[in-house]
Amino acid sequence: MEILKPSECRSCCPIANALDILGDRWSLLVIRDMMMFNKHEFGEFIKGPERIATNILTDRLNCLQDCRIIASRRHPTHKNKKIYYLTQKGKDLLPVLVELILWGGTYRAAPDMPKAHFNKIKRDPKKFMQTTLHELKTWEQKNL
Amino acid sequence: MEILKPSECRSCCPIANALDILGDRWSLLVIRDMMMFNKHEFGEFIKGPERIATNILTDRLNCLQDCRIIASRRHPTHKNKKIYYLTQKGKDLLPVLVELILWGGTYRAAPDMPKAHFNKIKRDPKKFMQTTLHELKTWEQKNL
DNA sequence: CTGTATCCTTAGGGATACTG
DNA sequence: CAGTATCCCTAAGGATACAG
Numbered sequence: 286m287e288i289l290k291p292s293e294c295r296s297c298c299p300i301a302n303a304l305d306i307l308g309d310r311w312s313l314l315v316i317r318d319m320m321m322f323n324k325h326e327f328g329e330f331i332k333g334p335e336r337i338a339t340n341i342l343t344d345r346l347n348c349l350q351d352c353r354i355i356a357s358r359r360h361p362t363h364k365n366k367k368i369y370y371l372t373q374k375g376k377d378l379l380p381v382l383v384e385l386i387l388w389g390g391t392y393r394a395a396p397d398m399p400k401a402h403f404n405k406i407k408r409d410p411k412k413f414m415q416t417t418l419h420e421l422k423t424w425e426q427k428n429l
Numbered sequence: 430m431e432i433l434k435p436s437e438c439r440s441c442c443p444i445a446n447a448l449d450i451l452g453d454r455w456s457l458l459v460i461r462d463m464m465m466f467n468k469h470e471f472g473e474f475i476k477g478p479e480r481i482a483t484n485i486l487t488d489r490l491n492c493l494q495d496c497r498i499i500a501s502r503r504h505p506t507h508k509n510k511k512i513y514y515l516t517q518k519g520k521d522l523l524p525v526l527v528e529l530i531l532w533g534g535t536y537r538a539a540p541d542m543p544k545a546h547f548n549k550i551k552r553d554p555k556k557f558m559q560t561t562l563h564e565l566k567t568w569e570q571k572n573l
Numbered sequence: 574c575t576g577t578a579t580c581c582t583t584a585g586g587g588a589t590a591c592t593g
Numbered sequence: 594c595a596g597t598a599t600c601c602c603t604a605a606g607g608a609t610a611c612a613g
Contacts, residue, residue, distance in 0.1 A: 286604085286605075287604080294537075295454075295478075295479040295480075296477075296478035296479045297478070298458075298461070298478065298479070298533075299529070299530045299531075299532075299533030299534035299537060299546075299547060300457060300458065300461050300526060300529050300530055300533055301458060301478075301479055301533075302533045302537035303529045303530075303532055303533030303537055304454050304457060304458065304529075305454070305537070306537070308452065308453055308454035308455075308457070309452055309453065309454075309605080310439075310448050310449070310452040310453075310605090310606095311452075311605095311606090313444060313448060313452070314442075314444065314445060314448065317442070317444050326575085327574085327575050327576065328574065328575070331575095333440075334439075334440035334441070334442065334445075335439040335440045335442070335445055336439075336607095337606095338606065338607055338608075338609095339575090339576070339577080339608095339609090340576090340577075340578075340579090340606075340607080340608090340609095341605080341606055341607080342576090343575095343576060343577060343578095344605095344606090346576090360575095363574085363575085365574090365575065365576090365613065366574075366575050366576085367575080367576090374536050377532055377535070377536070378532060380528040380531070380532075381525065381528040381529055381532055382444060383528075384524040384525040384527075384528050385443070385444050385447045385448075385525055386443045386444055386447075387443075387524070388443075388447055388521055388522060388524075388525055389442075389443030389444055389445075389446045389447030390443035391521070392518050392521070393438075393443060393446035393447055393449070393450070402443075403443060430584080430585075431584085453585080454585090454586095455585095455586090470595085471594085471595050471596065472594065472595070475595095480587095481586095482586065482587055482588075482589095483588095483589090483595090483596070483597080484586075484587085484588090484589095484596090484597075484598075484599090485585080485586055485587080486596090487595095487596060487597060487598095488585095488586090490596095504595095507594085507595085509593065509594090509595065509596090510594075510595050510596085511595080511596090
């Protein structure tokens, strides 16, 4: 996927601008993995249930870095790998993910969906978001 | 774009399931036009600032109907055209759009973005959603 | 194992012609 | 004008080989 410069955006609509980056089938899943499942390494993303291909993952990680939704640094011990983490811009996508879960969980859920997050969110979205952000913070303090 | 049957979904994650339908650069813009700009006809969608192509519009209108996010009926006077409108499933995407606007308006806005909706939403998202849904209701009572 | 590159097929989608 | 179909090119992305 190609990153659009602001001048190349399709319109000045904030939804269109958001979709210019996030409007594909993979980007938000990577962000989901970082936000909800505490994943930070290449191999962790690969193991997701959607079976993202390695080249696609590389591409999305780079795109998301280019537009400052995530950032990375070298792994402290394994120096040839990286740790990816969300920037503030990335963390601010949490409400979007939450609403997508509520909608997708209501209307598009496979019958065998493990409704873990969904039920928690449905009960108290605000609290869920607080907890999630708190966990991210904890991870950051330990790892960044 | 092809509609996936539930059995073909990439995973049982509600986000992935939602993206299986909405994860492209156009679908949510059509929904935005219906939700926020009170558009209901082919020609109205075409006139949007993003210049969607006629074949893409046809395709998305059909996809969105197939998965019951929108519905259509014959135009009362011009019998060779249709009126498109949101189902409940479609209207329930309003919170997603709102969060996308907040995020896109904060981080991706072109400098000349007319911040009409953005400012209103930022001030009071709940109220904005109420108003929007009320306007849709009003339109429905008059036109459906 | 992390990450990139290459090959190759298909899907997305722009331009435009066309039908009712 | 509403909506569809065709042409055609580019981008998305799966499989897999490869490099560090």
